[in-house]
Amino acid sequence: MTEIVVRNLTKRYGDALILENVSVDLPDHEFCVVLGPSGAGKTTFLRILLSQERPTSGEVLIDGAPLDPEPQPDRGVVFQRYSVFPHMTALQNVMFGPQLRAAPVTGRLWGARRRALRERAAALLGDVGLGHALDKYPAQLSGGMQQRLAIAQTLIMEPKVLLLDEPFGALDPSTRKAMHRLIVDLWARNRMTVVMVTHDIEEAFILGTRILMVDKRRRDPHAPQAWGSGIVEDIRLDPAKKPPMPEEEREEDMAAIFARHRARAGAALVAGAEAPPAPRRAAG
Amino acid sequence: MKRAVNYRPDRATGAFLALLPFAFALVAYFLASEARLAANPADRLMPSFGAFADAIEQFAFTENRRTGEYLLWSDTAISLRRIAIGLGVSVLLCIVVGVPAGFLPVLSRLLGPFVAALSLIPPLAVLPILFIVFGLGELAKVALIVFGVAPFLIRDVALAVQQIPRELIVKAQTLGASTWQMMTLVVFPQVLPRLFDSLRLSLGATWLFLIAAEAIASEGGLGYRIFLVRRFLAMDVILPYVAWITLLAFLMDWGLARLSRRLARWRAIEKGEA
Ligand SMILES: Nc1ncnc2c1ncn2[C@@H]1O[C@H](COP(=O)(O)OP(=O)(O)OP(=O)(O)O)[C@@H](O)[C@H]1O
Ligand SMILES: [Mg+2]
Numbered sequence A: 001m002t003e004i005v006v007r008n009l010t011k012r013y014g015d016a017l018i019l020e021n022v023s024v025d026l027p028d029h030e031f032c033v034v035l036g037p038s039g040a041g042k043t044t045f046l047r048i049l050l051s052q053e054r055p056t057s058g059e060v061l062i063d064g065a066p067l068d069p070e071p072q073p074d075r076g077v078v079f080q081r082y083s084v085f086p087h088m089t090a091l092q093n094v095m096f097g098p099q100l101r102a103a104p105v106t107g108r109l110w111g112a113r114r115r116a117l118r119e120r121a122a123a124l125l126g127d128v129g130l131g132h133a134l135d136k137y138p139a140q141l142s143g144g145m146q147q148r149l150a151i152a153q154t155l156i157m158e159p160k161v162l163l164l165d166e167p168f169g170a171l172d173p174s175t176r177k178a179m180h181r182l183i184v185d186l187w188a189r190n191r192m193t194v195v196m197v198t199h200d201i202e203e204a205f206i207l208g209t210r211i212l213m214v215d216k217r218r219r220d221p222h223a224p225q226a227w228g229s230g231i232v233e234d235i236r237l238d239p240a241k242k243p244p245m246p247e248e249e250r251e252e253d254m255a256a257i258f259a260r261h262r263a264r265a266g267a268a269l270v271a272g273a274e275a276p277p278a279p280r281r282a283a284g
Numbered sequence B: 001m002k003r004a005v006n007y008r009p010d011r012a013t014g015a016f017l018a019l020l021p022f023a024f025a026l027v028a029y030f031l032a033s034e035a036r037l038a039a040n041p042a043d044r045l046m047p048s049f050g051a052f053a054d055a056i057e058q059f060a061f062t063e064n065r066r067t068g069e070y071l072l073w074s075d076t077a078i079s080l081r082r083i084a085i086g087l088g089v090s091v092l093l094c095i096v097v098g099v100p101a102g103f104l105p106v107l108s109r110l111l112g113p114f115v116a117a118l119s120l121i122p123p124l125a126v127l128p129i130l131f132i133v134f135g136l137g138e139l140a141k142v143a144l145i146v147f148g149v150a151p152f153l154i155r156d157v158a159l160a161v162q163q164i165p166r167e168l169i170v171k172a173q174t175l176g177a178s179t180w181q182m183m184t185l186v187v188f189p190q191v192l193p194r195l196f197d198s199l200r201l202s203l204g205a206t207w208l209f210l211i212a213a214e215a216i217a218s219e220g221g222l223g224y225r226i227f228l229v230r231r232f233l234a235m236d237v238i239l240p241y242v243a244w245i246t247l248l249a250f251l252m253d254w255g256l257a258r259l260s261r262r263l264a265r266w267r268a269i270e271k272g273e274a
Helices: A042-050 A090-102 A111-127 A143-155 A173-189 A201-207 A254-265 B011-039 B049-060 B071-103 B105-120 B123-134 B138-162 B166-174 B179-216 B222-232 B235-263 B265-270
Strands: A004-013 A016-026 A031-035 A057-062 A075-078 A161-165 A193-197 A210-216 A229-236
Touching (some): A016 A042, A016 A057, A016 A210, A042 A075, A173 A254, B071 B138, B071 B222, B071 B235, B179 B222, B235 B265
Antiparallel strands (some): A004 A016, A004 A057
């Protein structure tokens, strides 16, 4: 059971009012997507849930208890960038969290417990499609692979709440689709509540069970900072009417998407074969 | 015609280009020395290469009659020991002070301005104080190196710590890391390459302070020897000593670069060097 209750949350930075009187109840196992224009305060909202920032007023309760004032393992996070440790290999990144808890001084397990953890981490990396990249450093991974690594690193801690800030913002469409399948699958298997920020409305409706639209409720052109953002729309999606995730569908790679769009646009072929020479890339 | 910025020499050309200025300097010296010696065979300012060979033979491969030592090697051992201790202490201070001072806001407020002030004191100005306080022995010389190098290292590493993206620190906390664990397992490994870089940049200052201390009060060491033979205008000794010091400094720099690449392979991969 993980229920998040936000009550009358307000956040100011100096004179600037960012969030104003935000209240929302997220029941257990919600997949909540936060939409809104740039600068609306979506990241700020997520940072407050993470305890990276403190609210100016109002409160956040998780399962009835006030939020711990520091970031804790009950809330995992994947940022848009800088989510994995550049000095650790993929495997070390995933093994990091559990070792911290087990070995307070050295942060390092040995012997049988290390081997067991290693197996668990490798299996998790396999789940996110990184089974072949266990010993690679983040610099050797593509953007999509780094985000999948960040997800695995977070999930091994089995957080009650998973916070995602535009985690797929920098990915190409086919990788993005693969990530959607992955995250919905992981969300279904792990009983956690997800709060995800995105700019992509399509993505919001594919993934979410709940969508919050964050924007300014009023505007004063002479004092743009005087009004903060609130939840202007809060919708619950009917799971029955949701298009099923194309679970079995073959990975649609970039070349296929390109071909589909080309056909629709009625484009004239200037050069190239039937199959356009689009870069063919394994998802990720 | 390619623009000059786009012309990249291949390996062989690159090596040739790198050696060219050295060869040029040697040839220029040889010609100038020949000319001077032709005009005045007793000239001491620009000895011939033969005179260098004799001096090297005498200092590096002949037992000193008075002390029974090979002077160049004993001088080298003495100087390197001072540098090793001085830099070792500086690095240690940098790790135990610089990393926490960059990471913990309270320590940063407490130590930041103080270390900044320390690093602005000209070390040579306090050399007399060091001699008065620590005496004329080894301690004062090592202390000068530490005084000259440690504040710079501490500040540089503390700055590097503060440049680590905040997200990574938050991330570590969501994985359950304590302050100690973040400092030892996240922050320190990430600034290690920077520590090596600033250590390499400090090598010039390190030798400067060593030689200054040895010139003023010492019974041995490379700097001591240079200043001792200066009285006899012994350029045939001074120049090989200078070349030797330069070579030692170069090797230290090269060794540190290699060690850094080994200990922080991830950084080398990021920079595309591995
Ligand atoms: N530490 C801070 N100090 C002052 N102002 C801040 C701070 N962090 C954010 N802001 C301001 O708060 C507002 C909301 O920022 P936030 O990052 O939450 O927006 P966002 O909705 O995530 O936007 P985007 O979609 O572009 O990521 C912005 O106007 C920003 O300038
Ligand atoms: Mg944002």
